[in-house]
Each structure stands twice: as C-alpha cells, then as structure tokens.
Amino acid sequence: MVNLQVLQKDFLESYKGDSSFENYIQMNGPSPQNRLSIHHNTIRVGLKKALAITYPLTWELIGEDCANGAAYAFLREEPHLPKTGNLDEWGAAFPDFLEQFPPTQSLAYLPDFARLEWLKHMAYSAEDQIPLSAHDFKDMDAENYAKLLLKLHPSAHFFSSSFPLDQILAVVNGDVESIELESRKSYALAIRPFQTVHIHWLSEIDFAFFSYLQKGDSLIEAIEGIDEKKFHLHETLSFSLQNGLFSEYAFTS
Amino acid sequence: MESYLRIAPLVKLKPSNSHDLVGVGLRHPHYSYVLENKPPLGWFEVHSENYFMKGGPALHFLERIREEYPLSLHGIGLSLGSADGLDKNHLRRLKDLIYRFSPFLVSEHLSWSRVNETYFPDLIPLPYTEETFSLLAQNIDEAQTFLGREILVENPSSYLEYRDSIFSETDFLASLCRKTGAKILLDINNVYVSSFNHGWDAGAYIRAISPEFVGEIHLAGHSLRTFEDGSVLRVDTHSSCVCDEVWALYHQALQQGIRAPTLIEWDEEIPDFEVLMQEAITAQGFLEKKEVAYG
Structure with missing residues (x-):
C-alpha cells in the first residue's frame, strides 16, 4: 500500500x-x-x-x-x-x-535591474501607512530638530548599482529610443506612499543620508555622517516630505 | 451557448435566498469595472493567497468591493493533503484575512501542493486510501479549529488516478464531511473534466453527492490537451465559457436538490466583465427554474 x-x-x-x-x-x-x-x-x-x-x-x-x-x-x-x-x-x-x-x-547590468524590480515589487505589497507631511512638523520647536528620529515609510526600499539603471529604465519605459550606457553608478528609491509605486533617482549624498536614517540614526547623526558641503538639508527634507518618505517621528532621549 | 443567453433575462442577481446567490471570481483586471458599475451580482470570490500581503492596492480594492458585496475566500495554497501537515504560517495569514474581510464562505481543495518545504502551484490529486482519509480528517479538523469556522473542500480536476485508491472520490468526500463537519465545494466543471479523463460517469458522480453536504458550487470552462500519440485529456484551465455538458450537469444537480451559492470562475485569458456577467445570468436562469435548452 x-x-x-x-x-x-x-x-x-x-x-x-x-x-x-x-x-x-x-x-x-x-x-x-x-x-x-x-x-x-x-x-x-x-x-x-x-x-x-x-x-x-x-x-x-x-x-x-x-x-x-x-x-x-x-x-x-x-x-x-x-x-x-x-x-x-x-x-x-x-x-x-x-x-x-x-x-x-x-x-552585466541586468541582475541589478532585476534587483531593483524586486524592491519595486516589495514596495507594492508593503504595509500601508499614511506618510508624514510638512504639516506634521509645523509646530515643532527648532531645538528638537537635533533629537529628531525619522522613521522611513514601510514601503521605502533603497538600492545602489554600479550601472546607470535610470538610463536603462528610461529605455524600457520608452522615454528614449536608445542610449550609450554611461559608466556611472545610480541610486534608487522605490516607494509606495499611497497606491502607486514610484522609483526616484537619488544623488549619492542623499542616498548616504537616507541610509543613516534607515539604520536608525537621528537626523543630526545622519547629517554628521555625510559630507555636509555637498548636502542640502532643506531640499532633501522637502523631497522626502513631498514623496512620503517618512511615516513616523520620535525624539532621542 | 446562445440558447441560454436568449432565455435568461437580465435579472437582478440578489435573490433573498442566499442559496440562490450567483457570484463571480474577482480578478484584478475587473477591480475598477466592479467599483464603477456595481454589477448586480450576489457575491464575489477571491483566491485567499492573492491577498496575503501586508498592504497595497489589491487589499485596498478588495476592501472597497467588500463594502458592497458578500465575499468568499477560496484557498489554493493551504495543501490540506500534505503528509507534512499544515503550514502554520499560511493558516495564520488566512485567519488574519478572514478577520479582516468576514467572508461568508472559506474553501480549499481536496489535493496537496507542498512537500519537504517545497510548494508546487498546482492542485495535485491524492490517493483515496485509509491513510489519506485519516490525514485529511486531521488537517481539516486542525484548520477548522484554528480558523474557528467550517471550511468547504473542493473536488479536484484530476488528470491521474492512483493504483492504490480504494474509495471513490464521492464516497471519500462524503465520509470527510461526516467526520469533520466540513462541506463540499462542488465544482461541476471538475466533475466533468475528471470524469472524461478517467472514464467515470459524470451524471452518476453528481447523483452520488448528497445535497446536505454541498456548501457552494463552482462553474468554469476548460480546454483540451491532445498529446502526440493522439490521446486527449481535458484540462481545468478556467479559460473559456462553461460548456453545455457542464450546464447540463448543473441542471441535474439543481434538479436533485443541490442548492448552494454558485460561482463563475475564469482565470486565464480573462475576458471583459460582461462575458462573466452573461455566464452568471445563465446560472441564475437555471436557479430560477426557467426553461433551458441543452446542447
């Protein structure tokens, strides 16, 4: 049997x-x-x-x-x-x-392109959370900024590649007919603050800044970790709030 | 099929008797259509595993549709027949989904899909033996206890029979119902497909089903697979209209007193929603005992 x-x-x-x-x-x-x-x-x-x-x-x-x-x-x-x-x-x-x-x-660029697509897929089905807006910070005392811990949205996934994935994606999307592949790195953010997944291309310095936040560093620690001369905090935070990058905030003790 | 479509009028598909509800399997290409047009259907059914994610648009759409319609959760991945036992994490996710959507029916299959931590996206048939019966009874009991509710078990479309089976599929299902309190999801297309593939008498299969055990009916289309040696199998592809022979078996089931919510399934080459709606209207015509023409 x-x-x-x-x-x-x-x-x-x-x-x-x-x-x-x-x-x-x-x-x-x-x-x-x-x-x-x-x-x-x-x-x-x-x-x-x-x-x-x-x-x-x-x-x-x-x-x-x-x-x-x-x-x-x-x-x-x-x-x-x-x-x-x-x-x-x-x-x-x-x-x-x-x-x-x-x-x-x-x-050579194909595996990284597919890895970014996997992160896009992960962002699609990530937990829903309403992202923070500038309005959420309007009454915050400036003295608290140094202690600010910004929690990234659950759908936010970062990826860096040795290849210009933005160029390749533009071809796939039909934005350009053909390209001469540049020899440069690219830095991507896949995020779904509401119902649609977006891919944003970041500068190297912003990518580094967000990496610090992602590992739990406070705002001030993240700024200290990067080269401040190349960094524009106001622009980066505006971009973050416009694109739903933060879902919660807290303060370090 | 035209004969059915002429006879069955565009009626409201929300009869007061829940046993006469006709529904449609909801697939993502139709989310927007359903929300915008609110088709007069009794209910929708979805594949549970397609909504196991933590968030995102699919859950968002399903919540909006659930506000308008009763919902049934139809599982394809729990693998009730796995000798390894049930996947507890899968069961937990199903329970979360049930809590979130309050479905009026929850169903799975008389089949297996997982062994040695490998999952096959297929509904593989089981040998109908004493050992399988004990295992299924145990797994169904565990699932029902954990979920805190009755589940329905669907008869599979099968392409092979095992030499060692000692029970007929209908006897096996009936015994499972008696032992566990589960009900049968009677897929009439599967009855037709399996009967063709194994030389069973599909009419006799339906006659062997006791109406009291049936909690839901599925209707779907299938396709033919012809092999190089000329042999043919019917394959449950859910890629076409319900064929006349299956409508006839549905009529037979209703005539012998089987009354349960009926679902139209379509999973491949998904057509415009209107096509599914016409299939639902045809089913409603049978349920309302209108004159129907066969063949």
Whole structure:
C-alpha cells in the first residue's frame, strides 16, 4: 500500500526528472507519462507566470523568449522552488540567477535591474501607512530638530548599482529610443506612499543620508555622517516630505 | 451557448435566498469595472493567497468591493493533503484575512501542493486510501479549529488516478464531511473534466453527492490537451465559457436538490466583465427554474 509521505516526495523527484512516480498511476487511456506531464507543466507555467508578474520590466528589457527561457532554467533547480503557498513573497533569487545564466551573463547590468524590480515589487505589497507631511512638523520647536528620529515609510526600499539603471529604465519605459550606457553608478528609491509605486533617482549624498536614517540614526547623526558641503538639508527634507518618505517621528532621549 | 443567453433575462442577481446567490471570481483586471458599475451580482470570490500581503492596492480594492458585496475566500495554497501537515504560517495569514474581510464562505481543495518545504502551484490529486482519509480528517479538523469556522473542500480536476485508491472520490468526500463537519465545494466543471479523463460517469458522480453536504458550487470552462500519440485529456484551465455538458450537469444537480451559492470562475485569458456577467445570468436562469435548452 502506498505511503503518502513517500508518494509526495516521489512527486518532487518526478518534477526533477525521475520517472518512478509513473508507477503509482493507474493505466487507463492516456499514458501515465502524459497524465503526469499536465501537472509538471502546470507547475512550470504557473511559476514562470509568477516571475513574469513580479519582473515585468525585466521581461520587457530582455524580451519574452529570453526571459521565459531564463525562468524555466531557474525553475529546474530545486532550491529555487517556492517554500510556501504565498507566491507574492517568492522570486527574490531570480536576479542572482540571471548573473549566472549563460545567455544573459553578458548583460552585466541586468541582475541589478532585476534587483531593483524586486524592491519595486516589495514596495507594492508593503504595509500601508499614511506618510508624514510638512504639516506634521509645523509646530515643532527648532531645538528638537537635533533629537529628531525619522522613521522611513514601510514601503521605502533603497538600492545602489554600479550601472546607470535610470538610463536603462528610461529605455524600457520608452522615454528614449536608445542610449550609450554611461559608466556611472545610480541610486534608487522605490516607494509606495499611497497606491502607486514610484522609483526616484537619488544623488549619492542623499542616498548616504537616507541610509543613516534607515539604520536608525537621528537626523543630526545622519547629517554628521555625510559630507555636509555637498548636502542640502532643506531640499532633501522637502523631497522626502513631498514623496512620503517618512511615516513616523520620535525624539532621542 | 446562445440558447441560454436568449432565455435568461437580465435579472437582478440578489435573490433573498442566499442559496440562490450567483457570484463571480474577482480578478484584478475587473477591480475598477466592479467599483464603477456595481454589477448586480450576489457575491464575489477571491483566491485567499492573492491577498496575503501586508498592504497595497489589491487589499485596498478588495476592501472597497467588500463594502458592497458578500465575499468568499477560496484557498489554493493551504495543501490540506500534505503528509507534512499544515503550514502554520499560511493558516495564520488566512485567519488574519478572514478577520479582516468576514467572508461568508472559506474553501480549499481536496489535493496537496507542498512537500519537504517545497510548494508546487498546482492542485495535485491524492490517493483515496485509509491513510489519506485519516490525514485529511486531521488537517481539516486542525484548520477548522484554528480558523474557528467550517471550511468547504473542493473536488479536484484530476488528470491521474492512483493504483492504490480504494474509495471513490464521492464516497471519500462524503465520509470527510461526516467526520469533520466540513462541506463540499462542488465544482461541476471538475466533475466533468475528471470524469472524461478517467472514464467515470459524470451524471452518476453528481447523483452520488448528497445535497446536505454541498456548501457552494463552482462553474468554469476548460480546454483540451491532445498529446502526440493522439490521446486527449481535458484540462481545468478556467479559460473559456462553461460548456453545455457542464450546464447540463448543473441542471441535474439543481434538479436533485443541490442548492448552494454558485460561482463563475475564469482565470486565464480573462475576458471583459460582461462575458462573466452573461455566464452568471445563465446560472441564475437555471436557479430560477426557467426553461433551458441543452446542447
């Protein structure tokens, strides 16, 4: 008599190519191999579609055929398969895989582009919180600014790349027809203060400033951590409040 | 299908008897249409896992739609048939979602999807054995106890049967209902698809279902898969209109006294909402015992 635990493990082996699961299947019309292939196909196509939904810009950038090929190759490796039934949280390893996947290896910028897209995906489903506005600070005593701790919005994700991802995104979005890829870094913020995810491109100094805030430093500590000569606090805070970057504030003791 | 559409009028789809409610599976391309047009449907159903996130537009839309309509949560990832047991984190998220949206129905499948911490996005059939029965009864009981409510269990579309099965699917489901207090989500398209794939008598399958156990009915379309050797399987793709044979089985189910909220499902190649609405109107025509033409 069949043991369910063994049968389910054998199905996993069948997904990886072992044919012994076919022995469980009753012979009746279509072959066990064909019957089993419906399940294997449903799994592969379902997971490929889940990746395409998470990484639509990557699909756009390298084309559907290439992206589908990368997805199917990714899905052949067991560690890449989802661990839970919540597919919304699955697929973070795909950008690393693109780095190793021979057909896309020459596109050095592609893994970072996909990593940014993953952060965009994370921002989309992050916890909702109403961001702070300038109005929330209007009655604050100036002497308290030094002690101010600004908590970043739950949807805020920062990313730095050695490649000009802003240029690449402009091409994918159709804002420009073609580019000569510049040799420079880019700094991005993916955030969804309300219902729409936005990508903002930051200066290196603003990126550093926000990194300090993100690790829990106070406003004054963040300012002390960067090169003040290149930093425009008023402009950076205005940008932050206009784009919903802060969700709460507190004071250091 | 035209024959049904001519007969079934544009009626209000909010009858007073909740058993006669007709609903539609809500998918994201239709959020805005539903909110703007408030179609006269009895309810909507969504896949629970599509709303497991912490926040964002999908939850926002669902909250707005829930303000207007009763809602059912239909799970595809709990894997009631896993020998490894239930994923507690998944169950906790489902409970949170139930708390947030107060669904009038919560359902899952007679299948498994997870082994060795690997999840397959598929509803893989189970062998109908004593061991599977004990495991499912235990897992359903655990789910119902944790969620604090009854769940419905859907009969699967299956493409393979196991040599070691000793129970028919209908006997297995009925015994599970008696043992756990769960109800059946009777997917009539699945009955038709599985019957074709295994040579079962679909009419006999419906006759074997006791009306008292049925808590919901699903209707959907499917497609054909022809293999190189010429063999054919029907595949539950939810990518087309309900076929005439499935409407006939639905009619048979109603005639034998099965009355439960009915849902139109469509998940692939999703058409304009009006197409789903026409399917719902056809179902409503059957429920209101209007004359219908077959085939």
